[in-house]
Amino acid sequence: MPSWQDRPPLPATWQRCDARILPLWWDRACAQMGEQSAALYAAGLFTEDRRRPIAQWFNPAFKAALLVAPETSPEWPVQRFGIFYAPPDAGFVRIHSAPHEWSPRQPRKSPTEQEAFLAAIAEAERFLQVEMDFV
Template identity: 90%
Template sequence: MSSRQDRPQIPATWQRCDTRILPLWWDRTCAQMGEQSATLYAAGLFTEDRRRPIAQWFNPAFRAALLVAPETSPEWPVQRFGIFYAPPEEGFVRIHSAPHEWNPRQPRTSPTEQEAFQAAIAEAERFLQVEMDFV
């Protein structure tokens, strides 16, 4: 696992805000899929303040966001963190990345939930670095 010092520097325009899922996610999901489909997407990811942990960045200048959150239903045997990107202005996409999974039935077996979460955060931070080259 990489240390904080090994991680890329996050561009200053991106603010970390992990307290609650931004309303932007619900708005964009509804606009893209319709409210009924949005409610079901990724086990209800954007319809409620989900179980933790989450990591989230927001760029108010571009009205863009990046989210790392559990995307599988709690009853699934293998859990997974997804990385979601809301580009400037409209829409959202799931970032295809390495699987950031853990098995809740074996909480001490690697990768643990914390290890999977930290790996997803590191990948999201790398994405922000690359994305800023194109924005």
């Protein structure tokens, strides 16, 4: 995997903010699918700020965001990081990408949780580079 120093810098309008899941996700999920379905989506990802690690980018100029977070229920034998995109102004979609999975039952076997997370972040950053060409 290439070093972060070898990757082009992210567009300046995207700010990294990993402290907590942005309220934007809950608002958009409710608007798109209703509150009850939004609460169950991706194992409660948008209602319970408990699943870690996460990586988020926010573009205040476009009111857009990108999220990398665990999307499977904690009791599943294989865990997976999902990449979610909130395009400018409304809605959200799951970005279809390579599976960024790991097995919690074999925490030292590759890919580990950390390896899967870093791979998902790299793919999310590539998505942001491409997305800025269309915005």
